[in-house]
Amino acid sequence: MTEPIVRFQDVHKSFGDFDVLKGINLDIKPAEKVAVIGPSGSGKTTIIRMLMTLEEPSSGDIIVDGKNLWKMKKKEKMVKANEKHLREVRGDIGMVFQHFNLFPHMTILENCMTAPIHVKKENKEEVRDRSVKMLERVGLGDKLDSYPNQLSGGQKQRVAMARALVMRPKIMLFDEVTSALDPELVGEVLEVIRDLAKHEDMAMVLVTHEMDFALDIADKVLFLDEGVIAEQGTASEVIEHSENERLQGFLRRFRG
Amino acid sequence: MFNLEFYSEPKPKLEGVIIMNAIIEIFPQLARGLHVTITVLLASAILAYLMAFIAGLCRLSGNIIIRKFTGFYVEVFRGTSLIVQLFWLYYAIPMLFGIQLGSNWWTGVIAIGLNYGAYLSEVVRGSILSVAQGQSEAATALNMSRFQRMRLVIFPQAVRMMLPEFGNYTIQMLKGTSLVSLIGMTDILYYGDILRSSNLSQAPIVYLLVLVFYFILALPLIWLTRKGEHISKKGVANG
Amino acid sequence: MNNNWSWETFMDALPFVLQGLWITVSLTITCYLFALLLGFVWTFLRKVPNKFFNWVVTWVMEFIRSTPPLVQLFFLFYAWPMIPGIGVTLSPFTSAVLGLGIHFSTYIGEIYRSGIESIDKGQWEASKALNFSTIDKWRKIILPQAIPPTIPMLGNYFIIMFKEVPLASTITVAGIMLMANSYGAQNWSYLEPLTIVGIIFLVLSYPSAVLIKKLEVKMNARFDKNAAIK
Numbered sequence: 001m002t003e004p005i006v007r008f009q010d011v012h013k014s015f016g017d018f019d020v021l022k023g024i025n026l027d028i029k030p031a032e033k034v035a036v037i038g039p040s041g042s043g044k045t046t047i048i049r050m051l052m053t054l055e056e057p058s059s060g061d062i063i064v065d066g067k068n069l070w071k072m073k074k075k076e077k078m079v080k081a082n083e084k085h086l087r088e089v090r091g092d093i094g095m096v097f098q099h100f101n102l103f104p105h106m107t108i109l110e111n112c113m114t115a116p117i118h119v120k121k122e123n124k125e126e127v128r129d130r131s132v133k134m135l136e137r138v139g140l141g142d143k144l145d146s147y148p149n150q151l152s153g154g155q156k157q158r159v160a161m162a163r164a165l166v167m168r169p170k171i172m173l174f175d176e177v178t179s180a181l182d183p184e185l186v187g188e189v190l191e192v193i194r195d196l197a198k199h200e201d202m203a204m205v206l207v208t209h210e211m212d213f214a215l216d217i218a219d220k221v222l223f224l225d226e227g228v229i230a231e232q233g234t235a236s237e238v239i240e241h242s243e244n245e246r247l248q249g250f251l252r253r254f255r256g
Numbered sequence: 257m258f259n260l261e262f263y264s265e266p267k268p269k270l271e272g273v274i275i276m277n278a279i280i281e282i283f284p285q286l287a288r289g290l291h292v293t294i295t296v297l298l299a300s301a302i303l304a305y306l307m308a309f310i311a312g313l314c315r316l317s318g319n320i321i322i323r324k325f326t327g328f329y330v331e332v333f334r335g336t337s338l339i340v341q342l343f344w345l346y347y348a349i350p351m352l353f354g355i356q357l358g359s360n361w362w363t364g365v366i367a368i369g370l371n372y373g374a375y376l377s378e379v380v381r382g383s384i385l386s387v388a389q390g391q392s393e394a395a396t397a398l399n400m401s402r403f404q405r406m407r408l409v410i411f412p413q414a415v416r417m418m419l420p421e422f423g424n425y426t427i428q429m430l431k432g433t434s435l436v437s438l439i440g441m442t443d444i445l446y447y448g449d450i451l452r453s454s455n456l457s458q459a460p461i462v463y464l465l466v467l468v469f470y471f472i473l474a475l476p477l478i479w480l481t482r483k484g485e486h487i488s489k490k491g492v493a494n495g
Numbered sequence: 496m497n498n499n500w501s502w503e504t505f506m507d508a509l510p511f512v513l514q515g516l517w518i519t520v521s522l523t524i525t526c527y528l529f530a531l532l533l534g535f536v537w538t539f540l541r542k543v544p545n546k547f548f549n550w551v552v553t554w555v556m557e558f559i560r561s562t563p564p565l566v567q568l569f570f571l572f573y574a575w576p577m578i579p580g581i582g583v584t585l586s587p588f589t590s591a592v593l594g595l596g597i598h599f600s601t602y603i604g605e606i607y608r609s610g611i612e613s614i615d616k617g618q619w620e621a622s623k624a625l626n627f628s629t630i631d632k633w634r635k636i637i638l639p640q641a642i643p644p645t646i647p648m649l650g651n652y653f654i655i656m657f658k659e660v661p662l663a664s665t666i667t668v669a670g671i672m673l674m675a676n677s678y679g680a681q682n683w684s685y686l687e688p689l690t691i692v693g694i695i696f697l698v699l700s701y702p703s704a705v706l707i708k709k710l711e712v713k714m715n716a717r718f719d720k721n722a723a724i725k
């Protein structure tokens with residue numbers, strides 16, 4: 001069996017007195033496509049934000065590619081990770097946000113090129129070629145010099161994906177990337193994700209309410225409910241054969 | 257319409273000509289102060305911008321001592337008047353440091369620079385804080401270091417937002433430079449005062465021309481401020 | 496000149512400087528009220544539907560705003576009486592009220608304008624649809640909505656004007672600044688009385704600024720809540 005690229009070990013998270021996650025255990029294999037579903041407020045976003053180091057877990061361990069994300073060794077003791085350690089580990093992870101978060105002061109191409117050049121210190125020409133190719137792949141080859149505010153929501157989200165991809169992450173996180181879009185723009189973004197799922201061998205974690213889409217591309221589906229992973233398995237196991245009543249109720253609301 | 261006594265017995269029809277003559281005489285006199293007004297403005301603007309960024313960033317620092325110390329500077333200079341600070345420094349600098357700065361020029365520059373530096377540091381701080389949280393998160397997701405996040409993502413956006421306020425405060429600084437005449441600097445207003453005291457009835461036209469002079473100096477700043485507003489509204493350099 | 500700090504001088508100067516406090520405060524209040532009133536005039540002048548007139552008003556405001564208030568004070572105090580026909584001698588206090596009041600009224604007018612412009616277009620249409628008279632429209636619909644969000648900004652201008660008032664010492668208004676200077680001239684030590692002036696300004700303006708900040712936060716919260724209801 002292959003080593004997991006991401007492992008959550010009894011991860012808890014609370015905001016003040018409010019326990020959002022109450023013991024998450026989870027393995028993600030390299031190249032595995034994982035869909036996370038669950039009711040609003042169940043902590044889906046929190047899970048991937050912790051993986052992206054945007055939120056610190058209250059307890060438990062998150063292991064990425066064999067390295068503990070939030071803790072590091074210092075004189076034989078495990079202590080809270082510093083910025084340097086976090087940077088070493090999160091280099092393998094990329095994320096696409098619900099609200100795009102493109103850099104408004106940079107062109108589309110600059111949005112893609114900045115991080116490889118400054119963070120990974122790669123050769124500028126090489127990065128440019130790669131960025132242009134990636135933008136062409138998401139269908140924006142003719143917008144290289146546009147600014148984000150000149151694009152539609154769907155286009156912005158495709159740029160955001162290209163920007164994350166040029167960093168060549170081993171794990172890509174998607175947080176409801178279509179829920180801020182007008183309905184007619186959802187399709188073009190899902191197409192890009194479908195293409196990635198089919199042709200890229202990175203692990204992908206998708207938080208989504210697009211149930212049919214999730215079932216279609218996911219190797220594994222997690223149902224998050226009341227702070228724990230209430231159900232997990234292949235799409236058909238979870239969706240069609242689960243006995244979990246809350247899951248049934250949740251699905252019914254979505255599929256009518 | 258001004259009663260300019262030093263022109264003897266003006267005939268009514270010639271009044272316009274006389275005013276023109278007065279203007280032609282007075283303007284070059286005032287222009288002698290141009291050098292001081294402009295150099296004080298430039299130097300104090302540079303000092304103010306510098307203080308603005310230093311103090312603005314220090315107030316966002318994680319170190320509480322640095323934060324409190326800069327907070328003290330900002331509140332003292334914002335809480336008292338420029339004219340009080342100017343006179344205070346005028347008397348205090350020789351005493352505190354046992355030195356004469358050599359000229360009042362420096363006293364004026366330091367007072368104006370520190371005063372508006374304090375105001376502008378709040379602009380810097382506010383603009384940095386107002387860059388959306390998501391921007392910093394996106395930069396983190398691209399594995400940028402803290403410094404890179406600031407330099408590549410937050411700062412360039414914050415600076416655009418600052419532009420209009422920097423323009424406005426630079427106009428305030430121009431107005432503030434007129435105070436250096438009170439500590440004996442020979443700026444535009446100083447020469448205006450000299451002209452007035454040499455011929456009291458000239459006062460209206462002298463001060464009107466002084467005002468016009470300052471306004472002419474302000475015009476490019478007004479224009480730049482509007483340009484800054486435009487840029488900051490668009491959010492991108494040339495989109 | 497005395498070149499050493501002396502607490503004795505400080506204590507000696509304190510009551511002397513404080514004699515000017517009432518003038519400083521009352522001048523601030525009078526200037527402010529005058530500016531609040533005059534601000535309305537600017538706002539309405541700018542509402543006159545004539546392009547050329549608007550352009551003139553805009554630039555007159557720009558002129559007043561971008562030139563030094565110090566020179567404007569000198570103009571009113573020294574020059575105004577010299578203008579034949581309309582010139583009258585103004586007392587220092589009156590000159591200061593006029594000078595600072597007019598100067599800051601241009602800023603206040605802009606604040607009013609921003610308040611009015613922040614009102615939703617629907618509100619104007621609604622008041623038209625409900626057939627309000629012009630006066631009622633302003634009194635019952637527009638102003639009650641336009642004024643509250645501008646209150647913190649207007650409060651800030653009170654503090655700003657307070658800090659500009661010592662300029663009036665240059666035209667012999669006997670506030671704390673002039674008192675400090677004349678104490679300095681009599682006793683040949685300026686630093687202590689000027690420090691007192693600085694402290695007075697800090698003591699009065701800092702708490703007011705904090706208060707206004709609080710007010711602002713409260714206002715924002717209230718208006719956000721309203722927006723949520725909408």
Ligand SMILES: Nc1ncnc2c1ncn2[C@@H]1O[C@H](COP(=O)(O)OP(=O)(O)OP(=O)(O)O)[C@@H](O)[C@H]1O
Pocket residue numbers: 015020038039040041042043044045046047
């Ligand atoms: N920074 C925070 N401070 C306090 N509470 C928070 C914070 N972030 C999230 N929460 C709370 O934690 C819970 C889980 O939030 P999370 O965003 O992870 O839910 P979610 O499953 O992504 O929901 P949705 O489907 O609505 O996006 C919510 O109740 C939310 O209010």
Ligand SMILES: [Mg+2]
Pocket residue numbers: 044045046175176
């Ligand atoms: Mg979420």
